Amino acid sequence: MTRTLSAPVTVAFDYTRSTGPVLGRFFTGLRDGQIVGGRTSDGRVVVPPPEFDPVTHEPLTEFVDVAATGTVTSWSWVPEPVKGQPFDRPFAWALVTLDGADTPMLHALDASSPDQVSTGMRVRVRWAEERVGAITDLACFEPVAGLDGVEPSEPGPDRARPQPRNEAATEQSRSADVSGVITPVSLDYIYAASPEESAFYRGLNQGRILGQRCPTCQKVYVPPRSACPADGTPTAEEVEVSQTGTITTFCIVNVPFLGQKITPPYVSAYVLLDGADIAVLHLILGVPAAEVRMGMRVKAVWKPEAEWTYSLENIDHFEPTGEPDADYDTYRDHL
Amino acid sequence: MRDVAVVGFAQRQMAEFDGSPTCVELLVPLFAECYEQTGWTRRDIGFWCSGSSDYLAGRSFSFVQAVDAIGVIPPVNESHVEMDLAWAMYEAWLKIQTGEVDTALVYAFGKASAGVLRRTLALQLDPYTMTPLWPDTVSLAGVQARAGIDAGAWDERAMAEVANRSLTDAEKNEYSIRKGGSSVEELLSRPVYADPLRKHDCSPVTDGAAAIVLAAGDQAREVRDRPAWISGLAHSVDPISMGTRDLTRAPSAARAAAAVDLGGVELAELHAPFSHQELILRRELGLAEDVRINPSGGALTSNPMFSGGGIRIGEAASRIWSGEVSKAVGHATSGPALQQNLLCVLEGNI
DSSP states (O other): OOOSOOEEEEEEEEEEEEEEHHHHHHHHHHHOEEEEEOOOSSOOOOOOOSSSSSTOOOOOOOEEOOSSEEEEEEEESSSSOOTTSSSSOEEEEEEETTTTOSSOEHHHHHHOOOOGTTOOOOOEEOOOOOOOGGGGGEEEEEEOOOOOOOOOOOOTTTTTTOOOOHHHHHHHHSSSOOOEEEEEEEEEEEEEOOOHHHHHHHTTTTTOOOOEEEEETTTEEEESSBBBBTTTOOOOEEEEEEEEOOOOEEEEEOOOOOOOSSSSOOOEEEETTTSSSSOOOEOOOOSSGGGOOOEEEEEEEEOOGGGGGSSSGEEEEEEEOOOOOOOOOGGGGOO | OEEEEEEEEEEEESSSSSOOOEEEEEEEHHHHHHHHHTOGEEEEEOOEEOOGGGGTTTOOTTHHGGGTTOOOOOOOOOOESSOOHHHHHHHHHHHHHSOOOSSEEEEEEGGOOOOOOHHHHHHHOOOOTTGGOOOOOHHHHOOOOOHHHTTSSHHHHHHHHHHHHHHHHTTOOOOOSOOOOOOHHHHHHOOOEEETTTGGBBBBBEEEEEEEEEEEHHHHHHOOOOOOOEEEEEEEEEEEEESOOOOOOOHHHHHHHHHHHTTTEEEEEEEOOOOHHHHHHHHHHHTTTTSSSOOTTTTTTEEETTTHHHHHHHHHHHHHHSSSEEEEEEEEEEEEESSEEEEEESHHHH
């Protein structure tokens, strides 16, 4: 048995951001197949354009079209790409100074081995097949065969790769400027429980509810914690608590929401299990919502054993025991 | 300004921590060590500040759960930064300067092994033009390393010398997770990984936590015969864009150095997660040839995310306490390719 339980977990969110006038202009250009830089107060053309001048701090207002060809100024090989990168096979990251620009930009460079990449090599933009107004519209840079060592020249249409002229792209170029970008972020983890949490979940998998007792204040925490939040003392002693307890407080859920599993109205309640000092939040069924009250005695109703896993969801819900209500004094310190 | 000293330090570093990302399990014994070193209880700590990020291991509000390790009845004066321990220490130092408190315990923790660290760190880049491409940390360091090689600022041999010295020194550090020096020739004969970097040019993914105790004036003197007095503390930031700064330099490190007095420094603990970055830092700090660099083995041999920088300050402080040196500097970095740099100058006599 491993010391702790662990499981894969993915945390994902689509970040939606407005671009503002400067990055909006840059992304509109990418969508339309044109790379746009910005001229800063020192006369340099910077790609991507900074929103504010690095010296005067004024908003950047002068935009300059640059070529889709350029020169590698530094690079690094990626032997083991990570998820979401422009390639899922080895490739290079490169700083590329585009013809007409004074500073390099970072992007992927398509190459099959580091032997094919060198500082000073000439590259050109490979556009994405579908462009939406994002940095990924620039799929990558690719080597310009036979042009190595040729001095960069002024930007011009003769140096740029022919731009796509299909109907969709033409339609896109007529549409409004890009004002926002959506960046999906998805992170994969192996999530581990603490040793105390692991004991709790292993207990649930056996139909038991386990807590930990603080050796300083004697309070029993369910779910258990590695240290007593009141004292900072490690909780050393494992304690099995009762499956019967008292409702300390509750709320009646009347509002429907996305993903709701039970038809409202229903009751979510804090249940203080006998022998525990922290209430657990759970569902109350088997009684009309209007009859649920503070002090009501309830017991755990487990799912069929075949469905048990390492989860508090093994307990389907709590239902009234029919006992008389608990005295307020028995739970007043747990509200 | 109030005289403030580092009077306590504890650390844990490991290749893979199999417990919860809240790291309470690691923090409780670290705090116990700090109480042991100072003779204090938690009630003697005037201010707490932690450093961590939920992105590292995917556990929301891990810094809130971590407070369990303190024990908060009665309530404590507490704060958090999504930065390395060194910046948490900076906040605590400021708090002590305000006169509101006289003591502080700062801590940081991270379980980088729960995810893919070099990928997760793409979230600290420009969210419009960089993060959507997921440039990984190792690659960005590689681009920086090559820029220096191409410019003649350093070469692969100089990088290997840094790695060999670090791996050799790490043999004496029980917390280093990569150790064992050989020779520059042997290191250079190893395969290139992320061209131009070899694996020993890159710090290993490390889990861990660390804690530092600060105290003002007489309270510091009561704890230690020879407190490590903070005689200078400064940090500065360079632009995040990789294209608009000279990657062979770290202007923010030079600026931080100009804000403190590095004269007479005998020892420097530099937070250089990649071998060439130590070379940049030595230049920007203007460290003399005889300054001892990273006797702990440094970040190249063990670099727990969120405490790797603060550990440099703790390592430097411990060598002041022991009398080994009289003046030392601890450095911490954050962001891609040495974007942010913090310096903490420590002295045995003030």
